[in-house]
Amino acid sequence: MDRDLLIHKYLHQTLTNEEQMALNELLESDPEFKANFELEKDLHTVLIDVGKESLKQQFVDFENQEQEQQFEKTSPSFLRYAIAACLIIGLSIFASKYFINTTSTDDLFAENxxxxxxxxxxxxxxxxxxxxxxxxxxxxxxxxxxxxxxxxxxxxxxxxxxxxxxxxxxxxxxxxxxxxxxxxxxxxxxxxxxxxxxxxxxxxxxxxxxxxxxxxxxxxxxxxxxxxxxxxxxxxxxxxxx
Structure with a gap:
């Protein structure tokens, strides 16, 4: 079964019982797959937390395109990890700065x-x-x-x-x-x-x-x-x- 498709279906909560069992087995037996799984799960969470639906949709489109082109066959797996990690860090920094600034200006006005x-x-x-x-x-x-x-x-x-x-x-x-x-x-x-x-x-x-x-x-x-x-x-x- 396609591993990326398993992750994709997990993130969108569409796994069947059989697919869930296959995912669990991979997580227990394949450390590299587990690391990739955790990164993509974290990235998905950040996108939801930031609330940027357009960014989220772009990532979904990226995932779909990745599956169609069998990205893992043409690119080293570490590159995918690096891209995902950079996105997580960048979006986290953006989210923290955006929400802190938005909140602080309202607070400063109220205080003064x-x-x-x-x-x-x-x-x-x-x-x-x-x-x-x-x-x-x-x-x-x-x-x-x-x-x-x-x-x-x-x-x-x-x-x-x-x-x-x-x-x-x-x-x-x-x-x-x-x-x-x-x-x-x-x-x-x-x-x-x-x-x-x-x-x-x-x-x-x-x-x-x-x-x-x-x-x-x-x-x-x-x-x-x-x-x-x-x-x-x-x-x-x-x-x-x-």
Whole structure:
């Protein structure tokens, strides 16, 4: 019985009872076959763990082509082992780096993001909400972020005060909507108002969350080189990213 076909059917769980017995006998009696079997099994596991279906399919196609061309008759067996081992090592490194980076950017954002406090119209206990502007900031303080966004957008349309862009972006970040937050923060940067430096910090965080590491690092380097808002935090975050 074709040995490669046995391995292939084992990996895809299609062995008959008779084929399973033949495989077991080979594993016990042939050390070279057993080594090849273990390598291909490990590679198959890595491909599944990484979750790259296209890579997995390419490997399946490679296996099928290998069977058709009787690869073992024309190439030394050690070459097959080397190829499989390199694939295992390479894919393992890729998987670890990819998943670590993906996880760490989300974690770093979560560790550093706090919606900026309301310093425009702080709401005092017992104070009446007697204007649309106060209503907007009251919603923000109560963490009713979607309602705050709607109110801030209305007030920005009415007054063109740029701080509404800043606070609307903060509300979007609190809701996990980084794309809208980035659009608003980039727009806010053009005004260079009293919230300009704070806006740069939140824009760097938004880029980080959105996996745009180059833009995030560029901004953080500029912030850390200044004496402005959160310049020390920017240095710490840069070290964590690198």
């Amino acid at each position: 993001f706090v919606a900026y406090r309301n310093i425009v119209l702080p709401i005092e206990r017992g104070e009446g909400i007697d204007s649309p502007e106060k209503e907007a900031f009251f919603k923000y303080e109560m963490k009713e972020y979607q309602a705050a966004i709607n109110a801030f957008e209305t007030e920005f349309s009415r007054t063109q005060q740029p701080y509404y862009l800043f606070y609307t972006a903060n509300a979007y970040l609190a809701l996990g909507d980084t794309k809208n937050a980035i659009t608003l923060l980039e727009k806010h940067q053009r005004f260079k108002d009293d919230f300009y430096e704070k806006s740069r910090w939140y824009l760097a965080l938004a880029y980080l969350k959105e996996k745009n590491q180059n833009k995030s690092v560029m901004l953080l380097e500029e912030i850390s080189a200044s004496d402005g808002y959160h310049h020390k935090e920017a240095s710490v975050l840069l070290n964590a990213i690198r």
